[in-house]
Structures are given as structure tokens and as C-alpha cells.
Amino acid sequence: MRIGWALLMTVMVMASTTAEQEPQLLRLMPWPESVKTVPGSGRLIVGNSFSVSVSAGGANPQLRRAVAIFLDDLRRHTGSLPLDFAFAETGKGQLQISVDRASKQVQELGEDESYSLEVTASAAILKAPSTLGAMRGLQTFLQLAQITPQGFSVPTLVIQDKPRFPWRGLMIDSSRHFTPIDVVKRNLDGMAAVKLNVFHWHLSDNQGFRVESRRFPKLHEMGSDGLYYTQEQVREIVSYARDRGIRVVPEFDMPGHSTSWFVGYPDLSSGPGPYSIERKWGVFDPAMDPTRESTYKFLDEFIGEMAKLFSDEFFHIGGDEVNGKQWDANARIQQFMHSHSMKNNADLQAYFNERVQKIVAKHGKIMEGWDEILHPDLPKSIVIQSWRGQKSLADAAQQGYRGLLSSGYYLDHMDPASAHYAVDPFTGPTAGLSDTDKQKILGGEACMWAEYVSPENIDSRIWPRMAAIAERLWSPQNVTDVGSMYARIDKINSWLDAYGLTHNTARMLMLKRTADAEEVSSLHTLADAVVPVGIDGRYDLPSVKPTALTPMNRLVDAAPPETVKGRQFAALVDAFVSGKIKPGMEAEIRSTLTQWRDNDIHFRALAENSALLQEALPVSRDLSALGQAGLEALDYLDRAEKAPEDWKTQQLALTQAAMQPKAEVVLIVAAPIQKLIQASAGEAPTNLPSPKRAD
């Protein structure tokens, strides 16, 4: 049984509240394990002279750095200056922190992240067993500090908190499109803000090898187009992440997804070469040659070098999507397989993984890989990251392997936050696992595959949806109320702006650029009604063959994966057609529909001057027609007249057509309009699956 969030709040409010003291919706995400608000007991003011003190025992440099970062963040959130706020002597701060011990020098999986935070009108007390918990508690305090009639302040409350899962990650693919250092940093800030603790860095793939290797310099020199991280920059990121309680797990994908390695080192591959950096998207033939000792000698030296550079205990070897074509075509490899009694390519890859695992272990690391690496010959210490789903995880756990869920958390699928929020590591096949087996499931990771993201729009594909996944992995399993999630994510969305994340601002600038005009409200109206097709939809379009060189400056690249306007309109219509009508509701629906109907003429004037907008003309026409259809449906409902059959058929055909992707976007508002049409014809509304995918 799911206990909704609203109920949870009610249970937890300790004192009775008057209307004036109604507890406001707390801007907290992920929601803590336990929150007890104390209405009417005032607020702690966070003024210019606000100060933080640290208990004498726990004053380790790590904690001092964490507090300095916290104060900087607080300045960003309040518009304060470098000289505002301060450290205070032990016991003297308005925020007093005590920790029992420092977190490990190199942050480890499973370290205690719990904390408690008690806020009264005179002071806040933050306690944690280790610095790591204190970092999490500081983020909670930051989220609670908001402008009020008394200035910036924090409500009085008591929070007890700890994460549900010890592994809560975000993977960023920096190979398909390079992620500049400043983009990585601001996303680490965002991750820390929602209490994520693993940055999984996908650093090599067919389209680019992104780390400087001093041992094998042709990797980055020939495999990156000059777009790579120096070792100094990697160390900077590892340290930046460490200061925020985030582990950095590097991934070097092998034996497939490795064309970029072969540009400089063709002998590593199973084919004849030569190779060039891949510009297309998809799964390609080149793969490392698992049969030659020279491959393992190379990997031993390479992994040895990277194992020193990346301090984390885990090392991700990818291992996904080997199509085997180079192996099939290579007589020497076929001979090797025959002489070693290997039945198929899976056996050959398992042999490769076994060899690589020994190398990884030799350099002091634990091997991690995608589903495909799972094989009984590998030691139980390895970790499986599942893009296939809970069944794979359950199988792995039952065989004794630890695992992570990524299926359902693919940000490039362009699903709404609610879809990710509904995915729990313990549903379906994993729900029935024994408690011991459940322990093997460490958590999950969102994946930001980068075929269709640039430094300009990547933030808008990660945020704010990442916060919903972060909540799923941190908060108690019964925190599932979607209404509460959206109410809070809308607040967090704006709040994250302070970290320099561009998920809101870039959209505005990108849309403006497509039109090269000052007055672009018709474009915003259109953009608010559409969402991009997911990555699969973009692969599938035969007319456009996007590559690594294709600019990302179109409507689809600027449009956010879900829109507040679209969500609110759908909710209004749902309430309306189900008879939960409130005053003003119909007028609001009508006003939105009218705006859509009338938008096309303005949008056409903009699109006339822009090659980038012309592809969206059919979408705009569809939106206009949908607006008209919705208005007519409302008219029938107003007159309590059942809409005629032929009108209905015609309008439903129109909505179906409007649901087809055009210009690689989908009119997300078509589904609620279909419900209005159905309602006007006296039919029950169809709850469609998300119409976004082409497939």
C-alpha cells in the first residue's frame, strides 16, 4: 500500500495550526525520512550576519570546506555578497554543526549519510555521524531557507533523514558530445543539491575518447578532435565532486563502443582498420580483439594509469552492445574460439571480461559493467548496471551479484518526471526478492546519453527531472504522491537556477535565436505545447540523418521534455471531464484553447523569416486546429448537446494526426483535447499511453 505524501504530512504535523499558520508546502526534494513541523513556533532568520559554527571535535578540514561551500551557496540563493555570513566560534553560530568523524578520504560506497536537523527560532542544530551526513543536512537547510515577510528564514522543524539506497547516481555521456568542465561542475552542484552521490562519467565511446592518457597519448590526440579532459582537469573534477559528497566512477566502454580508441591504436581492434572517429549514431562493428595478449597488455597499462587518476573504488568497463561482426569476420579469432571450445560471441566476451576483471582487480578496483557482463565465471564482487530492467537485476541478485537500476531512468527518452518517479528498483521481479538479495540492489542511476544534447541544452534534459529520480532513490519507498512531487519540483526547478544551471534560461535564448526577433511569444506558446520525441524517435526519422556534426539549434532542441503548461492543462481537463468542476476552470480551459487557436497567424509571421522555424509550421497549424476542436467540444458541453458522430470522427482523426511527431516534436496537448472531444460526444475518455514515441 502506498501512503500518499499529503497523508504523511498530516500525520507528522505535531501541533494544531490556525489558518494563518497553515504549514506551507516545504521546498524539500528529496523528501526526508521524517519531517516534524512545529507551526506557530516562529522561524529562524537568516540575515546578513548569519553564522555557522562547528563542534570542536568534528572540525575537520573536510567539514570546514563543506561549510564554506554551503555559505557560498547560501549567498547565491539569497543574492548576498562574499563578505556576508561567517564562521562563528563553536556553539555561537545560528547554525551549529556537530559531526562525530570525518568521511573517508576517498568516499566509499555505503558510508553513513544520515543526519538530523532541528530548527528553532533562535538556532539550528545539525548533527551527523560523519561529514557526509552533514553535507546532506546542509543541503536540506539550504532548500528550507526562503524569503518571507521577515526576510530570508527557515521554518522551525525537526528532521531525521537518511537515504534509502547507498548508490544514487547520474551518468553523463561526454563522448557523443563533449561536456565542458564548467557544465560538469554546475551539474555536480545540482547533484549535490538533491543529495545524489555518484557521478558516472561515460568517457569513451565510438564518437570520442575524452581523457588525456600519458601512457597512450594517441587515444586522446587522435580520438577526440581535441575535445578531451586533461589529467589535471580530471583531478579537479574528482576533487570538486568529493567536496560535495559525490563519488566519480569513470567508464571506459570495451570491447565494443570503442572506435575512437582504434583511430590511434588500430592493432587493438578485431578488424583491419584504418579507423576514423565515428560521426553517426548507433551500434557499430569495431570491437577489441579478445584473443591477443597484446590487448590485455595494453589494457593493463591503460587501466593502471586511469586507476591512479580516478580514486573511486569502482571502475566501469561498459561491456554493452557488441554486435560481433568483426569477430565473425576474423579467421584468427574464429580459430581461437574453436580451439578454446567457445560456442558463441557471448562466450568470447565473457572470456574478455574475465581477463579484464583480473586487470581491474590487480589495480585495486571493483569492476562494474552493463547487463551484458553478467556471467557466472566472474567474481561476485562485480556490479551490474541494468539498462534492461528489474528482471535482470533480480536474476543478478539471486546469483549473488550486486546491481543498479538504470532502466526507466534514461533522461534521453524525454519522458515526464512522473514516469521516472513511478519506477522503483523494487517493483516487479525485484519486489519478491529475499531481504538478503534485496541488499544486493544498491540503488540506481539516471543516464544522460548525449547524441542529442549540447553544452547549451544538456541542463534542460537533466533538470528538473533528475530531482524526481533523486527522490525515488533517497526517500522512503512510500513517498510516491505525484501531485506533491510536481508541486515541489516546480519550486526546485527555479531554485536550481542559482547554481548557474541553464535549464530555464537556455530555452529562452535558444528559442529567441531560432526566430532572431524580439517578440517571440507565439513561439513560446507553441514550445509550451510540445515535447521532443525521445532518442529512439530521432534515430527513426528517415528524412533526417543527424550526426555528431548536426547543430542542435532547432525547436526540438530547445523544447523541454515536459512543460508546466502542458501538465496543468491536462490536469484541468481531467478534472473537468470527470465532473470535478471548479469555478473558473472552464474559463481557463477556454482561454488556453483560444490562445492556441489564434497562435498560428503570429507564429507564421515569425517562421516566414527563419529556416529553423519553417519545419514547425505544420505543428503550429495542428495546434490551431486542436484549439478550435477543443472550443467546439466545450460548446457542445455547454449546450448539453451530444456532439454529432461525424463531427466527433472528424475531430478524433484530427487529434490522431496531431499526435504524430513532426519536426521531431509531439503536441503533448493533443491527448487532453481528445478527452474533451470524447466527453462532448458522451464517451469515456481514453487514457492514452504517452504519445511521444514514433514506435
Add this chain to the structure above:
Amino acid sequence: MRIGWALLMTVMVMASTTAEQEPQLLRLMPWPESVKTVPGSGRLIVGNSFSVSVSAGGANPQLRRAVAIFLDDLRRHTGSLPLDFAFAETGKGQLQISVDRASKQVQELGEDESYSLEVTASAAILKAPSTLGAMRGLQTFLQLAQITPQGFSVPTLVIQDKPRFPWRGLMIDSSRHFTPIDVVKRNLDGMAAVKLNVFHWHLSDNQGFRVESRRFPKLHEMGSDGLYYTQEQVREIVSYARDRGIRVVPEFDMPGHSTSWFVGYPDLSSGPGPYSIERKWGVFDPAMDPTRESTYKFLDEFIGEMAKLFSDEFFHIGGDEVNGKQWDANARIQQFMHSHSMKNNADLQAYFNERVQKIVAKHGKIMEGWDEILHPDLPKSIVIQSWRGQKSLADAAQQGYRGLLSSGYYLDHMDPASAHYAVDPFTGPTAGLSDTDKQKILGGEACMWAEYVSPENIDSRIWPRMAAIAERLWSPQNVTDVGSMYARIDKINSWLDAYGLTHNTARMLMLKRTADAEEVSSLHTLADAVVPVGIDGRYDLPSVKPTALTPMNRLVDAAPPETVKGRQFAALVDAFVSGKIKPGMEAEIRSTLTQWRDNDIHFRALAENSALLQEALPVSRDLSALGQAGLEALDYLDRAEKAPEDWKTQQLALTQAAMQPKAEVVLIVAAPIQKLIQASAGEAPTNLPSPKRAD
């Protein structure tokens, strides 16, 4: 006689145009010396495979770097990727550049910046005597590249261009509030975009000493709160600026404005000390002691160190606003003056300046200073920067001194762009100078004094108004049409977003933060109707004593110095009351007035929850009353009924009250509403001076 811009355009269009081929307003700022458009001859397409080639002779590394920067900028403006666009072999590019020679290694005052740009439908040819001119021409090309129905493209045209003045600068005060390196860099990008060539860096003042000195480390260690530039960062900025054709002139203000020096080195001062970093704004007593040899020994070593760090030929010693109180109070100094037959403190300062000038010259530099340093004993090589006005400049020129105009270009005065645009170095006393004396006037500099700017809002105080000043200093003197300037500055305003300048985005985020709400349109409506009082107005307010520690997170800090809405409304009303009425005009005025009248109730709901907005409640009430008054005036005009005398008196009193600064902002829309009231009462409209200043 002034030739308006519209006329200029007409004269220059070579071929006749059909309606379809009407030349669009070119997004160029500063406007070039000569532009010949060729309507109907097509456009040069700037596609993904666009490439640039450089003539064999002129392929110096400086030019290659300039082209690389240009390509990056072009990517930012078109949303393209690092692998798009390329260098091509000589003669093969769509843009072909030829230069005769490299610019000087260390950029010099007066280097040739001219260029010509010829664009046909198949290629663009950019020619310049030196790399510096090519840089200017590349910026012109960038501004011309816009989205069209054919994709990004540049119109066919022929441009001949060169600057009117050789010194076109922006001063940023990094002492009052520190300017982080990334803020400096993006402003250098903006400067290059509008062809400015001097970054004057105000690096020390009472409130902070901002450069690392290895010779005198207590300067930055004790005088900066830890907010200073390392020497490595200074070199980085000098080199970044050089790559964009910008000289960097450092200013170390002396003998006054120097409290921050004395924190670490009190013996330099004329008073007893000890000193601490000044937190207040204004003119203060501490000044260097001009009577001790140790002062000059110190300055010799310090200037020697800085002369090496800053490669530019000029060295700015400030020299302004010494109140002399420490000198008056120091018996030893009085004795010195007496024994040297000095009549007053001006004599003593002149002595100081003479000594310092010799030190500056010894280290290979030319001394520059504010008006106060002008003294016949100083050599004619020095340069006077005038904050006092054209008369000072004319006097200096007649005495043989070179000078720069800054009076009229103070960005912290919060004047509209049109006010700065109207200020010409050759008006008033300078207009009558002989041609030889006119040569002494090198140009001008805008000044961004930083008492009331933070890294968050500084861009919005500089841009887009800086572009109008840049045009004044680059374009022919007869380019003065304000309508054309505003039409182009509005385009440049958005275009500058691509450089990461936050003049547009920060406002949005800051306003949102004051309310901590998602729906803040009422706040935007209010912010669009107000402008901040200028710096003098902020000094004068007795109730608030802002210091270096005061957060800049209020409405006044987010409100831009002028608003498009305010400007457009004023223009509409001017046309309306002068009888130049067009269809729809009255409806537009009425709609705006209604919005203002009805805004207060929504704003009140927001302000209720925010200590930061409550001060603006009276402003919102005034706006509402102004909206109502304007609507009533329109009603009288509609009925062709003369408004009654007592109504008029009452309403004019209301507008007068509304014009008084509140919350340190001024309702810029009060003046046009006053005109409506006057018109409704049959009076001629009063053209008021800007109502913004408290004085």
C-alpha cells in the same frame, strides 16, 4: 548640421528596391563609416560547412587566433558545434581574409583599425591593413549573420569602415565590489563585439586592493578580503583582451582613494593609522604622504612591478578627489609645504604627481589620470581623463595635453542610452577647438563605478547601453538618429546574450528570487515601469546606509536602467498627444494603462510573502493610480471634453508624487502619463528632465 541615419541609409542604397526586397534594418552597431547594400543580389549562406581562409602573406598566428575566436563566436550565435565550420586553404573560404601585416605585439594607441568588407552571394572578402582591422571586420560579419528563410546568411553589401576616435574604452571598478575573472572575460567579449579597444581596470580604491603584489604582499593580503587577481590571472586577462584587440590600462588610484593600501602599509599614509578596509561609500580622508621619500621608494618598486605585469604603454594613477584633511592635520606635512612655498593642497598634489610621473616614465609608461592631475609642470605626454566635462578637455587640449571624455558616460548614473548617445566629445567647449587641438582628444571611456553592482547585475548596468557609447566613439559624428540607435540596440541587446552576458537573464532570475514564486508576472509589469535611481540618489537616501556588505537583491538591483516597455509607452504617448495618431494606438495605450491599474492587487499578493518586495508596495500603488489617471485622461480626450481644472490639479499632484523615488526606484512612466493629463486639460505637454535623480 546633423544628417539623420535614415537619410544616410537612403543615400547609400545603390539599387532600387521592390517591396519584397526592402532592405531590412541591418543589425550593425557601431554603424560603419559607409554601408552600400545591394538589394536583390542575394545573400551569402553561412551553413555548417562554412569556412574561412586567410591570405598567404597575412597568415600570422595573431590572425589565426582571431579567426578561431570568430568561429567560436559564430558557433555561439548559430547554435553550432565545435566541429562545425573550418579553416580553408587560401582563396577557398566563403570568407576570405587578407591583411598586410600583423598588429603590434603589444597593441598601441592609434594603430590602424580600418577594414573593408565586401559580401557577394558566393563569398565575402575582408581586407585590412593589419590584424586589428580584420578583428573589427570579423565582428561586423558576425553581426550581419542572421537567420533567414535560407538558413543563416549575410546580406550582400560593401562596407568601408574605420573608427572616429582611437581610444574607445570601458572602465570597470573592481575595487568597490570585486569582479570575478569570468565576468571580466564575458565583458571583454561584449566590448570586442562593439569594437571597443580599451579596458580600463580600476584596481584599487578605499574598499579594496585587487592585484597580487609579490613585492608588497600585504597590499592584497590585507587589503582585499581575499578577493584579488593573482598575477597569473592578470596575465590571462591581458592576453584574452589582446586576442580581441583590446588594450588593458590598469589604474591604481593615488594619493587619495587609497585606504586599502594602508591596511598593510600604514606608513604610506599621512595619518597615524591603523587602517581597515573601508566599507562605506564616499570620499575619505586617508591619503598618501607626498612629503616622505619612503613613499616614492615604495611607489617606484610597486609601479616597477606592475609596469611589467601590464604591458600597455599607459599607466593610470587616478589622482582624483583628495580632500586634504590628513595633510591639513599633519604638522610635518604642513612644515614641508611651508618650506617648499606651497600655497595649498593642490600644490602638494601637483608635487606628488610630478614625482610619480617621473617614476611612471622611468618604467617606460605614459601617465594617465583624472582631471585633477592637470598641472603645467607635468610633461605634455600625459593623458587626462575627464569626469568634469568638455570644458576641462578643451582647456587641457589648449595647454597641449591629450584627453579622454568620461563625463556623460557614467553608467552608474542609470541614464537611458539616448542620454549617453547625445554626448559627443566635440560639443560645447571642444567644438570650437582648432583641428590640431582636436587631435588631442583621443576619444572616451564609459565608467562602471561599482558601489551598487554585484557580479550578478553588473552586466545589466553595462549592456546594452555601452553599445550606444561605442557607436558614438566609432561611427561618423553625423550618425545621431536616436530612433535608429534604439532599433538596432534592441537587436544587439539579444544578440549579446550569446556571449554569456547576463544582462537579460539575471534580471529574470533576480526578480524571481525576490518573490520566491513561480508566477511573477505582476512583478515584471512593475519592474518594466521603473528604473533605479542613479548612484547619487542612492548616496542621498538617509534611511538606508548601504555599505560594501549590503546585499544587492532588491527590486532596484534587478531593475534595468531603462526598459523597452517604458520607452515604447513614452513614444506612443508623444505621438498620440501631438496628434500623430495611428489606428490601434489608443487601444494599445489603454491596454497598458489598464494593465498598470490592475497590477497592484496581484503584486500585493506577491509582496505579502516577501520582505524584499514590501518596500515596493507604495510604488505599485502609485503605478495603479497612474494607470487610473491615464485612463480618465483618455476618457476626457475621447469625449472631446476638457478635463476639469480641479481634476487636473489633483492628477498632476499625483504624478508629481509618483515621480519621487521610493524604494530607490522611479516610475519612469509617470512623465508620459502627465502628458496625457495635460493634453486632456488642453495644455501643452511638459517635457520634463529625467525624473530619476533625487537631487
